[in-house]
Amino acid sequence: MSLNASSRSAPPAMSFSFHRPGSLDAAIAFAREQGDAARFLAGGTDLIIQINRGRVAPRHLISLDGLGLDRIDEAATEYAIGAMVTHDAVVNHPGFQTNLVALAQASAVVGGRQVRNIATVGGNIVNASPAADLVPVLLALDATVDLRGLNGTRSMPLDRFLVERGRTERRPEEILTAVRFDKPPAASATWFLKAGRRKAMEISVICVAAQLVRGGKARIAIGAAASRTVRVPDAEVLVERQGAAAFREAGRIAADAVAPIDDVRASARYRKLLVAALVERALVACAGRIERGEA
Amino acid sequence: MTRQALDLTINGESHQLMVEPHWSLLHVLRRELGMTGTKENCLEAECGVCTVLLDGKAVNSCILLAEQARGRSIVTIEGLGDPEHLHPLQAAFIEHGAVQCGYCIPGMILTAKSFLDERHGRVPSEAEVREALSGTLCRCTGYQKIVDAVIAAARQMNSWPEAARKA
Incomplete structure (x- = not known):
């Protein structure tokens, strides 16, 4: 044998x-x-x-199997995704098909379906890969992570939790139990775009997530463009003030703000071009969905 | 070393094993049980030839520890049909000439089964099949006939009652 x-x-x-x-x-x-x-x-x-x-x-x-971390809980004002929830479960969750569709879009391009059936949301976050597909979406949703340790649970914004490639604020004995975010208002939309060398089974060359709320906040987050997944507050503020007229400029600001590397997948220069294009495109997609009532 | 008792349910049969904690499910299937229908290649979840079903869902057995399958139901290609009673996917692969060297076929068929089962009989588009199979590589590049075979099998299974489809 x-x-x-x-x-x-x-x-x-x-x-x-x-x-x-x-x-x-x-x-x-x-x-x-x-x-x-x-x-x-x-x-x-x-x-x-x-x-x-x-x-x-x-x-x-x-x-961490069998400890009750594999549920997506919906409360009146928020969702909590347990750390052991698989990407497949995110893709198929009924609550993530309209104005939270970016979650399903991002989880749908993590590996192939064999990986999505096993790989978890918590792993995607804690691994702290700058190219993690779901993380920009969660950043765009102002998500909070719950960390359970020796003295109970503490929470912090995901944006603060991520330090740099492979490093987070998690203490070695702490377990990330869930990631939480507010339910968005009806007139809002999210969108996720990923550029890779092929359509599937590919690590992102650049990935972008955006959230737009009509008359409210704008969020833009970018993966694989720096030593960690980043938001672009300057571009967000501009979009909040000027709306659709500022979408292209927001892309330019984002491209200036990131610090991508040259690697086997793409050059830094090409990554910046992608950031400018994909940020604008993601914002246009969000605005279109709100306009058409698809959100 | 430090072998632990592990009871695995494979193709409906219970197997009592003593396993090293670092053994993958693939290792146990092939080396301990001699079930070589599940293939071994990249060992990094890139190629999909090691695909098995875990509680009905396609997974890469090369990076799944055997321990992670404890208490769950595993189906390998050996559990899908036999020469007298082929699964519709197996029959369709033969009919469409979808098999070239054959190495990826167990993984292809199980990936396709998991995908079709989730759709509860709804016949997929070609684009959906291609996306579903994207984690399973055919280095003969025989994709067109594989995709044709999956759609043909889906059409046939579509006419079945739900209970028969799951079998």
Whole structure:
């Protein structure tokens, strides 16, 4: 039954033990005890690959499965997406098809469907990849993250939680339990656009999310354009003041504000051109949806 | 090492195993159980040849720890049909000549099954099929016939009652 010795599925150099704590508090206590030797496991679609590549070598994996974090809760004024909710569940959620459609649009382009059936919202956030597709949408929604630790739960704006590539404000023993955001007013819209080298199964070259509220706020967030996902407050304020007349200028401001890198997927220069074009396009799409009552 | 007892339900049968915590579901299927219908290639969730169904949904078994499948229902290509009783997807793949080298086909068929099951019989467009299969690569590039076969199978399954479709 065994294959040849050169098979690439050889076990990683260092194994780990697998833990299924019975409660969030037990998970937190065990993580505290083990410190750097432990990692929480959500879907594992990134972490398992990193372990197999030898980039991280935790001695303990603490599963967050079965702890009640896999629900999308709708309250009177807000949504709370549990950390273990899959991208597939976001894509298919009935509440995310109209003025929150950017959530479904972003989750729909995370990997292929096999990945979306396992990969989680919490993992997408905590991983702190600047190219995470869902994060710009959540930033555009002024989302808040809930962090449960040794002394209960603390909350903070997602914008403050994200520090830079791979770094967040999360303490090692803390579990991101949910991400929350207000339900938007009826006359509002969101839109998400992603540029990649192919239409599917691709890491973003640039991704952009926007939210427009008629007579109210404008939000613009951009992924894969800096060391973390960023908002562009200057462009938002301009759109709030001048409306559709400022959409193109908002794109230019956004392109100036970001600091993309040259890499295998695209040059920094091309990324800036994409930011200008996609920001304008996302704002136009939002305005059109509000206008047509699709929001 | 530190093997742990793990009871996996695969194609409706219970398997009592002793597994290393870092073993992927793919490793267990192929090496421990000799179920080589599930293929092994990129090991990084890029190519989809290792696709199996977990509680009915397509997943990459190469980056899923066997432990993560504890208590859940796994279906592999071995569980889908047999030469006398082909699943409509299998029959359609044969009829449309959708199989070239064959290596991606178990993953293609299971990805397609998960997609069609979620649609409850609604026949997809070609664009929808292509998007659904985007995580499953055919390096023979035989996509057109694969897409044709999936749509043909969807049409046939569309005429079934819901209970039969799920089987």
